[in-house]
Amino acid sequence: MDEFTALIQYIGQTLQIQCGNYKEDYIKRRLLSRMRSTSMSNYAEYLKYLNVNTPELEILRKALTINVTEFFRDPDVYEFLKDVVLPDLFRRQKQVRIWCAGCSTGEESYSIAMTLSDLLLENKELSARIYATDIDKVVLARAQEGIYSQKAIVKLSPAQVHRHFTRLPDNSYQVRPHLKELIRFCPHDLMSGVPIAHRLDLITCRNVIIYFNEAQKDELARLFHGALVTDGYYIMGKTEYLGRQAEHLFAAKNPVQKIFVRKD
């Protein structure tokens, strides 16, 4: 076994991150960056270092699962969600089920919950459940806690902050229970081949598959297709695209915002 293979096997066993599913050059770039920071000159040395240096395992996990996110990332997507997607779903039924896949520290799922909350307030018969998942249990714990710095909420309107957050003594802001109640946070690996639930009305998986290889992207598109109801929505990241093998599974509803519906 070569040094690189030994290292990614070790990462698979200890961090449960299956590097083979990601683009190889992406994994190599991340590993090389950690090797530079720890002054290790090759994969074998870095593997030895990981074996005796537990904190580095945590740092590596972070480096491999980039968690950058923000509230209402790409505001146009949320406008479309509010004006078109959610009204369309609530015309079909009273309860809407959403999967926010690769939710990181929770900003995306809480942004969806804030968007939903206006509609739910107007009509008490309507309800919603958001499954928010991530492979990284550390970010998921932060999402569940729902505490954000002043900087993180700077783009929210004063009305949104007032309604959905409680200011804490240290000037951070905690999401209020009425938003949290809409969301169930669970660990989930998108490469496991199993969806978090079936008969979903909307899946958002944004800025996650940029790190996946082509085969994995196609497999995930098939997984999402199987987990959605007919005409259910799939929202990708703005710079992401459906692979050739998956194009026939979805019809573009808003090609600029990368919003699709499931075709049968």
Ligand SMILES: C[S@@+](CC[C@H](N)C(=O)[O-])C[C@H]1O[C@@H](n2cnc3c(N)ncnc32)[C@H](O)[C@@H]1O
């Ligand atoms: C850049 S963040 C995107 C967060 C959010 N969706 C957004 O658009 O702002 C990517 C997230 O995908 C998660 N991720 C990476 N590989 C994953 C996998 N195989 N299964 C589930 N989540 C994964 C990472 O842990 C990270 O939190």
